[in-house]
Amino acid sequence: MTKNTQEMIGISSPRIYGRYKILLLCLAVYALVVLTKLWHSAEIGQALLLPAPADHLEHYRRTRRLEDYLDNIQILIEPSHTPCDGPERVPLLVLVASAPGRLDRRDVIRGTWAKRQPTYFVLGTEPQGIDGSFADIYLEAKEHGDMIVFDLVDHYQNLTLKTALMLQWTLRRCPQTEFLFKTDDDVFVNPWMLEEVLQDNEDYKLVGYMKNNSRLHRDAYNKWFSPRWLRFEDHLPEYLSGTGYLINGEYIEKILKAAKKVPLLNLEDVYFTYLVAKENLGFNLKHDRRLSPYKPLISTPCSYVGLASIHSLSPDEIYAAWTKLLKVVNNNQTCDNYKFLYSDWLLY
Ligand SMILES: *[C@@H]1O[C@H](CO)[C@@H](O)[C@H](O)[C@H]1NC(C)=O
Numbered sequence: 001m002t003k004n005t006q007e008m009i010g011i012s013s014p015r016i017y018g019r020y021k022i023l024l025l026c027l028a029v030y031a032l033v034v035l036t037k038l039w040h041s042a043e044i045g046q047a048l049l050l051p052a053p054a055d056h057l058e059h060y061r062r063t064r065r066l067e068d069y070l071d072n073i074q075i076l077i078e079p080s081h082t083p084c085d086g087p088e089r090v091p092l093l094v095l096v097a098s099a100p101g102r103l104d105r106r107d108v109i110r111g112t113w114a115k116r117q118p119t120y121f122v123l124g125t126e127p128q129g130i131d132g133s134f135a136d137i138y139l140e141a142k143e144h145g146d147m148i149v150f151d152l153v154d155h156y157q158n159l160t161l162k163t164a165l166m167l168q169w170t171l172r173r174c175p176q177t178e179f180l181f182k183t184d185d186d187v188f189v190n191p192w193m194l195e196e197v198l199q200d201n202e203d204y205k206l207v208g209y210m211k212n213n214s215r216l217h218r219d220a221y222n223k224w225f226s227p228r229w230l231r232f233e234d235h236l237p238e239y240l241s242g243t244g245y246l247i248n249g250e251y252i253e254k255i256l257k258a259a260k261k262v263p264l265l266n267l268e269d270v271y272f273t274y275l276v277a278k279e280n281l282g283f284n285l286k287h288d289r290r291l292s293p294y295k296p297l298i299s300t301p302c303s304y305v306g307l308a309s310i311h312s313l314s315p316d317e318i319y320a321a322w323t324k325l326l327k328v329v330n331n332n333q334t335c336d337n338y339k340f341l342y343s344d345w346l347l348y
C-alpha cells in the first residue's frame with residue numbers, strides 16, 4: 001500500500017489518530033460543561049440548605065390582594081436625595097433586592113458596578129422585627145444614602161411584595177426614569193453592556209432573559225417551590241428571569257395597577273412578568289440573552305464584556321469580575337476573537 005491509500009482508508013495513520021484525539025478531548029470538555037450545567041439546574045446545593053418554605057406562605061391563605069399588604073407596609077428609611085429630584089433626564093434606575101445581613105454584598109456592589117449608574121438597595125427587616133440590627137442598617141443608610149428599607153419581614157418568600165414596593169417607590173420618587181432595572185445582590189452588572197441593551201430595546205415594555213415552557217416546582221424543599229393552592233397549572237409558557245429585568249418607566253404604573261387585580265404568587269418574576277404583564281395586560285416580553293441568569297464557566301477579562309448581567313456570584317467573584325472587565329474597558333481592548341467565552345455553551 002502506498003502512503004496515500006493508507007491515509008484514505010484510515011489505517012493507523014498518525015494524522016487521523018491525532019484528529020481523533022482532539023475530537024475526544026472536545027467531547028470530554030463538552031461532557032464536563034453539560035454535567036456542570038445539569039448539576040446546576042438540579043439545584044442540589046440549595047435543596048439541601050433550605051428549610052421547607054411552606055410555613056412562610058401561610059399569610060397568602062388569609063389574603064392574596066396586593067393592596068392588603070401595601071397599605072400596611074411603612075417605609076422606614078429612604079435616601080433624601082436622588083438624581084431624580086431635578087429636571088434632568090434619568091435613563092436608568094437600578095434597584096437591588098438585598099437583605100439586612102448582606103452588607104458584604106452591598107459593599108462590593110458599591111465599590112464596583114454601582115458607581116456607573118444610580119443604584120439603590122431595597123431591604124426589609126429581620127424577622128425579629130426592629131431590634132439591634134436595625135441600628136446597623138440605620139448607620140449604613142446614613143453613611144451611603146443608598147438604602148430603601150421597608151417594614152416588611154425580609155424573607156425570600158416575600159420577594160413579590162418587595163418588588164411591588166420597588167415599583168411603588170419608583171413611581172413616587174423617580175417617575176421620570178426611562179427604565180427601571182430590578183436585580184439582586186448576587187448579580188454582577190456590566191454597565192457598558194447594560195447601556196447597549198437599553199439602546200437596543202428602548203421601545204419594549206419589559207426586557208430580560210426569557211425562560212420558555214418551564215414548570216412550577218412542586219417540591220416543598222425547592223427554593224422556587226410554589227404550592228398548587230397558589231397556582232394550579234404546572235406549566236409556565238414564558239417569563240423573564242428575576243435575576244435582572246428591565247421595565248420601561250412608562251408602564252410601571254399600569255403594571256402596579258394591574259397587579260392589584262392579580263392574586264399574589266410567591267415567585268416575583270413569574271408574578272410580575274408573566275401573570276401581570278403578559279397574561280393580564282397582554283404585554284409582549286422581550287428576550288435579551290445579555291441579561292443572563294448564568295455565569296461564564298471560564299473567567300477571563302473577555303468573559304464579561306458581552307453580557308449585561310451575570311448571576312450567582314459571591315462578593316469576591318463580583319470584585320474579580322469587575323477588575324477584569326475594567327482591564328478590557330480601560331485598555332480599549334477588543335474581545336472580538338473571544339466571543340465564544342460568553343456563548344451559551346460556556347455559561348452555566
Ligand atoms: C411577609 O410579609 C408579611 C407582611 O409583612 C408577613 O405577614 C409575613 O410574615 C412575611 N413572610 C415572611 C416569610 O416573613
Ligand SMILES: *[C@@H]1O[C@H](CO)[C@@H](O)[C@H](O)[C@H]1NC(C)=O
Binds near residue numbers: 209210211
Ligand atoms: C424563548 O422564546 C423566544 C421567542 O418566543 C425566543 O426568542 C427566546 O430565545 C427563547 N428563550 C430562550 C432562553 O431560548
Ligand SMILES: *[C@@H]1O[C@H](CO)[C@@H](O)[C@H](O)[C@H]1NC(C)=O
Binds near residue numbers: 332
Ligand atoms: C478605542 O478604540 C476605538 C476603535 O478601535 C477607537 O475609535 C478609539 O479612538 C479608541 N479610544 C482610545 C481612548 O484609545
